[in-house]
Amino acid sequence: MSLTQIIGKVFVPRQHALEKHQNGGEALQRAVLEHLIQKAKDTEYGRNHAFDSIKGYDDYVGCVPVNTYEELKGDIDRMRQGETDILWPGRTKWYAKSSGTTNDKSKFIPVTQDGLHDIHYAGGFDSVAIYLRNNPKSRLFDGRALILGGSHAPNYNLPGSLVGDLSAILIENINPLANLVRVPKKSTALLSDFEVKRDRIAREAMTKNVTNISGVPSWMLSMLTRMMEITGKTHLEEVWPNIEVFFHGGVAFTPYREQYKRLITSPNMHYMETYNASEGFFGIQDDPTDKSMLLMLDYGVFYEFIPMDSENRQPIPLWEVETGKNYAMVISTSCGLWRYEIGDTIQFTSTNPYKFIISGRTKHFINAFGEELIVDNAEQGLAYACEQTGAEVLEYTAAPVFMDANAKCRHQWLIEFSKRPADVQQFAALLDRRLQEINSDYEAKRYKDITLQHLEIVEARQGLFNDWLKLRGKLGGQHKVPRLSNSRDTMEQLLALQK
Numbered sequence: 001m002s003l004t005q006i007i008g009k010v011f012v013p014r015q016h017a018l019e020k021h022q023n024g025g026e027a028l029q030r031a032v033l034e035h036l037i038q039k040a041k042d043t044e045y046g047r048n049h050a051f052d053s054i055k056g057y058d059d060y061v062g063c064v065p066v067n068t069y070e071e072l073k074g075d076i077d078r079m080r081q082g083e084t085d086i087l088w089p090g091r092t093k094w095y096a097k098s099s100g101t102t103n104d105k106s107k108f109i110p111v112t113q114d115g116l117h118d119i120h121y122a123g124g125f126d127s128v129a130i131y132l133r134n135n136p137k138s139r140l141f142d143g144r145a146l147i148l149g150g151s152h153a154p155n156y157n158l159p160g161s162l163v164g165d166l167s168a169i170l171i172e173n174i175n176p177l178a179n180l181v182r183v184p185k186k187s188t189a190l191l192s193d194f195e196v197k198r199d200r201i202a203r204e205a206m207t208k209n210v211t212n213i214s215g216v217p218s219w220m221l222s223m224l225t226r227m228m229e230i231t232g233k234t235h236l237e238e239v240w241p242n243i244e245v246f247f248h249g250g251v252a253f254t255p256y257r258e259q260y261k262r263l264i265t266s267p268n269m270h271y272m273e274t275y276n277a278s279e280g281f282f283g284i285q286d287d288p289t290d291k292s293m294l295l296m297l298d299y300g301v302f303y304e305f306i307p308m309d310s311e312n313r314q315p316i317p318l319w320e321v322e323t324g325k326n327y328a329m330v331i332s333t334s335c336g337l338w339r340y341e342i343g344d345t346i347q348f349t350s351t352n353p354y355k356f357i358i359s360g361r362t363k364h365f366i367n368a369f370g371e372e373l374i375v376d377n378a379e380q381g382l383a384y385a386c387e388q389t390g391a392e393v394l395e396y397t398a399a400p401v402f403m404d405a406n407a408k409c410r411h412q413w414l415i416e417f418s419k420r421p422a423d424v425q426q427f428a429a430l431l432d433r434r435l436q437e438i439n440s441d442y443e444a445k446r447y448k449d450i451t452l453q454h455l456e457i458v459e460a461r462q463g464l465f466n467d468w469l470k471l472r473g474k475l476g477g478q479h480k481v482p483r484l485s486n487s488r489d490t491m492e493q494l495l496a497l498q499k
C-alpha cells in the first residue's frame with residue numbers, strides 16, 4: 001500500500017461531507033451566518049451593529065451596511081496598531097497585503113486565526129480531498145509538494161505582528177508536519193528577493209521527487225523556466241518523473257495553458273483551479289471536465305451577490321441567485337470582513353450544486369500576472385507623466401503581452417497623444433515608475449524585470465480610437481474606449497486598424 005493510500009484515508013470523511021453541497025447550500029450558509037454573528041456579537045463592530053438582536057438574514061441586512069475597504073479601513077488600522085475585539089474577537093496579528101484602492105497604495109486584509117483555519121487551510125485541505133476523490137490512483141503523498149509563496153515583514157512596531165502576501169502567511173503558519181512533505185525549506189520560501197528565491201527554489205527542488213505544485217501560474221512558470229535552464233532539460237517530467245498536478249489560482253490560467261502543455265508533456269498531468277484571495281478561499285474546480293468551480297459553503301464565509309445588470313444595487317443571498325447573470329460578490333468572514341464587496345464578479349453555471357466562473361472585476365483592470373492594475377492607477381500614472389513631460393493624452397488603452405517561451409511579459413499601452421512628449425521612452429519610464437509608487441502589487445511584479453518587464457508604449461495615429469468606435473457604431477454619446485483589459489481583443493483590433 002502506497003503512502004498516498006494510507007494518508008488518503010484522512011480525507012474520506014470530508015469527501016462524504018462535501019456531498020451536502022449538492023442540495024443543502026441554503027442550510028449551510030444560514031448556519032455560517034449564525035456562527036459568525038454569535039462569535040462576533042461582543043466585538044466593537046458587533047455591539048455597534050446590534051449583533052445580539054440579529055435572528056436571521058433579514059435582520060442582518062437591516063443592521064449591517066455593505067462595505068468597501070474604505071469603510072473598514074479605520075477599524076483595520078486600529079487593529080494593526082494592536083487594539084483588540086474590533087472586527088473580530090481578540091487580537092489579529094496577520095495582515096495580507098493586497099493591491100491598493102483609490103486612496104491607498106496597499107490594502108491590509110486582516111487574517112485571524114479562525115480565518116486561517118476555517119477558510120484558508122480548509123480550502124487547501126478540500127482541494128486535496130477533491131483531487132484524491134477524482135484520482136483514486138494518485139501517488140500525491142509519495143513525493144513532495146512544491147508550494148510557491150511570497151514574503152512578509154513586520155507590521156508597525158508590534159512584536160509578532162506581520163504583514164505580507166497571503167501565501168507567505170500560510171507558509172509561516174502551516175502545520176510543522178506539512179514541512180516534511182513540501183519544498184522548498186521555509187527560509188527559502190519566505191525570501192523577499194524573488195530573483196534569489198527563484199534560483200534557490202529551483203536548486204532545492206530539482207533533486208526532489210516532486211509530485212505536485214501549487215502557486216500563481218505566472219510566478220510558477222518563471223521558477224520552472226529557471227529550473228529548466230539549470231538542469232538543461234526540456235520537459236518538466238525529465239526532472240520530476242512523477243509530477244501529476246498543478247493547483248493554481250490568483251490569475252486566469254488560460255494565457256499560460258499552452259506554455260504549460262509544452263513544458264509538461266506527460267498525459268498523467270492534471271490542472272486544478274482554485275479561487276483563493278487575500279480575503280478568503282471561495283472555490284475549487286471539482287470536475288476536471290468543467291471549468292467552473294464549486295462555491296465552498298461551509299467555511300467561515302457568508303456570501304451575498306449584487307446583480308450587475310440591475311440599477312438596484314441591493315445584495316441578494318445565495319439562495320436567490322440565478323445562472324448566467326453577472327454578480328459582484330459580497331462576503332462576511334471570520335476575519336472580520338462584514339458585508340465586504342471584494343470587487344470580483346462571478347456568474348453561476350449551476351445552483352444545484354452552486355458552481356460558478358470568475359467573470360471579471362467590478363471595474364476595468366489588468367490582473368494577468370497578479371498586478372491588479374486599476375483604472376485609477378492608470379489615470380494617476382498618465383497624469384504624472386504628462387505633468388513631467390508637458391505631454392497631453394487624448395485616448396489610450398492598455399493590455400498585457402502574455403509570457404513568451406522565456407517567461408517574459410509586459411504591459412502594452414496604445415496612446416493617442418494630442419501633444420506628444422519629446423521623448424516617448426522617458427514618458428514610458430515616468431509612467432512605469434509612478435505605477436510602482438501607487439500600486440504595491442505592480443511594484444512587486446516589476447521587481448528586477450524578472451517576470452513583468454518594463455511597459456511598452458505604442459503611439460496611436462491620430463483618429464485611431466474614433467475610427468475604432470465608428471466601426472462599431474459607438475462614436476459619440478456615452479460610449480468609451482476600454483481603458484484596461486485582461487484580454488488583448490480590443491488591443492489587437494486597434495493595432496490592426498493602426499496599419
